[in-house]
Amino acid sequence: MVARDIAIQIRRTFCKPLFISLALVFGIIIFLFNGLPKLMTPSVLERIQQDGELVVYTRNSPATYYEGPDAPTGLEYDLAKMFANELGVKLTMIIPETLGDILDGVEDGNAHFAAAGLTVTDERKKRFRFAPAYQEITEQLVYHADHPKPKDLSNLGDGLLEVVAGSSHEERLKYLKNVIKDLNWRSVSDLESEDLMQLVADEIIDYTIADSNEVALNKPFFLRLRVAFDISEPQPLAWMFTKNEDNSLYDEAVKFFEKIKENGELTRMIERAYGHVDTLNYVGTIVFRRHITQRLPAYEAMFKKYAQEYGLDWRLLVAMSYQESLLRANAKSPTGVRGLMMLTRKTSKDLGIKNRLDPESSIEGGARYLTQLHKRIPKNIREPDRTWMALASYNIGFYHVVDARIITKKRGLDPNKWIDVKTSLPLLAQRKWYKDTKYGYARGWEPVRYVENIRSYYDILRRDIRPVNPVDPDPDIYKILPRVL
Structure with missing residues (x-):
């Protein structure tokens, strides 16, 4: 009996670890088949x-x-x-x-x-x-300026409202349909929101819905578009x-x-x-595009020549010249600046320019002077901020921009970012601030407007260089109309 009990105890003693070991082995095998491939598969x-x-x-x-x-x-x-x-x-x-x-x-x-x-x-x-x-953006109802402004979505009458299929605009209209039973629209899949704004501008459809950021960017190109009202609270992108x-x-x-x-x-x-999209109003945009069409051809080759020579974008030079002189070679200012690029007498002398009213001399001088200013802006300032500060220096003087950057730093902002420096430039006209600067008082609001205008003109030139008629629709839009109308 004793021997039997001993044998049973021995079996229990040895079998239990063996069972555990076998369970571990089987567990490892299952892991290798199921878990290891996941570990071996690289992540996205x-x-x-x-x-x-x-x-x-x-x-x-x-x-x-x-x-x-x-x-x-x-x-x-x-x-x-x-x-x-x-x-x-x-x-x-x-x-x-x-x-x-x-x-x-x-x-x-x-x-x-x-x-x-x-x-x-x-x-x-x-x-x-x-x-x-x-x-964040808001969704806005857009209509043509020559048509009555609707008060709300229930006031669209028989007007044709089109939106992009699958868009957040369509989703919102479906939600509002539960409240405004007679709200109707047409969803199109072949067009973008910008295309639909074009159709409203051309009076082919009556309304569309667009995001506020896209409306703002397209205002200079669709001059007869107007925003009736927002149809949403601010929405995240x-x-x-x-x-x-x-x-x-x-x-x-x-x-x-x-x-x-x-x-x-x-x-x-x-x-x-x-940052520049609200700078130009309707009239300013119309006049700019008309002047570009009428006046630029006489000087375009010169702008391209000297922009290439000094490593600049010729469109930026054109935008500068328009801001300075409205592209008039004989432009004169009461302060004594003259020519297409409105060079001062001192700057012209420093550059060796004898006749500021000569178009080619003025363009070459302006390009060279801007390049010199750009090189003086600290290299740790990134683009496009460096260019914006060079433009501000062209307008108000390099050292006033230096003062504005010092003020920016004192205010706890970043002196290397135009978005912060442009808030400090107007302070140069306030005694509280300019009394402690090295170069004193300056009409600091002027370079801010100067730079923002140039940015607006530059943006138009980059996207729409030769608007023969500012109100003519894009002819390409009509190629796809039969598919949706």
């Missing part, structure tokens, strides 16, 4: 860095992405390019045919995300997740990602936006894109 972020390419869907519009004269531009492009640089990869931006293609393509994984000026809506959040918002278990790229985007919000880079980029 790792694959992007391995491939060296970030693929982003976008829309073609001034608020998002478009091909400028020299390089791609637009706020979404600038943000996506900066993000790609942070990841150490190249950026590939793709423009799908329709907004619906953007949404479906991101959901299907054909792009890593969409940076397309997309509003964050409840319906979209069911399908996608969004990075932190980078901007954000990058759109597919919903899946892999958070690697999304988390990196969240960190990216937190960083550029904290260091002020996002504010600077938005100022670059929108």
Whole structure:
């Protein structure tokens, strides 16, 4: 009996560890079959860095992405390019045919995300997740200036309202339809919001809905457009990602936006894109475009010649000349400045220019002087801020800009950013501030207006260099009308 008990105890002693060991072995085997492949599969972020390419869907519009004269531009492009640089990869931006293609393509994984000026809506959040918002807009009803201004959406009568299919505008109208029973509209998939604004401007349709940022950027080009009212509260814009278990790229985007919000880079980029859009009124834009058409041809070759010689954008020189003299070679000011580039007598003497009223001499002198000022601006100031400060120096004098930068720093702002310096320049006219500066009083509000006007003119020239008739519609728009009307 004793021997039997001992044998049983021995079996128990040895079998228990054996059972545990076998269980561990089976557990490891199951992990190897199920868990190891997941560990071995690279994350989305790792694959992007391995491939060296970030693929982003976008829309073609001034608020998002478009091909400028020299390089791609637009706020979404600038943000996506900066993000790609942070990841150490190249950026590939793709423009799908329709907004619906953007949404479906991101959901299907054909792009890593969409940076397309997309509003964050409840319906979209069911399908996608969004990075932190980078901007807020309102949705606005747009109409033609020659037509009666509607009071609200129930006041549209028989007017034709068109919006982009799949847009946040369509989503909002569907919601409002529950309240305004006779609200009707037509959704089109072949056109962008900018195209629909063109149709309103050409009186082909009566109304459309557009985001406030796109309305602002397009005002100089659709001169008869008016905003009737907002149809929404402020809405966030954000990058759109597919919903899946892999958070690697999304988390990196969240960190990216937190960083550029904290260091002020996002504010600077938005100022670059929108800081000048409200500078010109309707009449100013009309007059500018007419003068460009009538006066620029006589001097265009000269602007191009000396812009190339001094490494400048010739359109920027034209914008400067228009701000200075309205492109008049014989322009004179009571203060003594003269010519296309309104050079002072002292500056002309320093540059060796004998005749300020000679168009070629004036353009060459202005280009050379701007280049000299640009070189004097500290190199740690990034573009385009460096150019804006050089322009301000051209207007008010280099050392007054130095004073304004010192004041900016005293105010706890960034003296290397135009968005901050332009708030300090007007303080040069206040004794409280100028009494402690080295160069004293200056009409500091003038260079602010000067630079913002030039930015507005420059923006028009870059997008619409030869407007033969400012109110003529784009003939290309009619090529697609039969498909939607």
